[in-house]
Amino acid sequence: MARQPQELLYLLTRAERLAVRQVQSVLDEFDCSVEAWRVLDLLSDGQGHNMTALADRAFLPAPSLTKLVDQLVDQNLVFRRVDPADRRRILAHLTPRGKQRWQLLVREVRSDWGDLQQLLADEELAGPLARLAEALESRDTGLTRVTTHRTESAVGRGR
Numbered sequence: 001m002a003r004q005p006q007e008l009l010y011l012l013t014r015a016e017r018l019a020v021r022q023v024q025s026v027l028d029e030f031d032c033s034v035e036a037w038r039v040l041d042l043l044s045d046g047q048g049h050n051m052t053a054l055a056d057r058a059f060l061p062a063p064s065l066t067k068l069v070d071q072l073v074d075q076n077l078v079f080r081r082v083d084p085a086d087r088r089r090i091l092a093h094l095t096p097r098g099k100q101r102w103q104l105l106v107r108e109v110r111s112d113w114g115d116l117q118q119l120l121a122d123e124e125l126a127g128p129l130a131r132l133a134e135a136l137e138s139r140d141t142g143l144t145r146v147t148t149h150r151t152e153s154a155v156g157r158g159r
Contacts, residue, residue: 039054048092078092079095
């Protein structure tokens with residue numbers, strides 16, 4: 001039986017919130033937020049990332065990301081440099097201390113997930129989720145609203 005969109009959204013939201021709660025319980029021991037962990041993880045590739053790309057990948061509004069990166073800079077976990085390819089942009093990078101912190105956090109989170117690690121590695125779960133995200137993302141980029149003859153009104157949204 002095919003699931004309805006609202007059922008799928010409920011399951012995805014429930015899984016995401018439970019996963020965040022699980023990860024946050026580990027990160028709390030290190031006085032680290034899930035958002036900071038995401039940023040450290042994104043920067044761990046050593047490539048340097050601009051703030052717009054980081055905000056998008058960390059699921060944070062730009063002002064929140066800027067504040068978070070400022071805190072990570074203050075903790076000597078991240079540094080900023082002008083992008084040599086485009087001097088108007090700033091790239092964020094991990095400091096050596098930031099890389100050590102990221103490695104510690106990843107190790108602790110992985111060990112806490114224990115038997116769930118196998119589930120995460122399972123292509124039967126990861127593959128469909130990745131395909132769903134890609135399909136939704138491709139629809140989102142060129143989203144046009146199709147209306148019917150019925151009058152539409154916002155439900156639960158202020159206008």
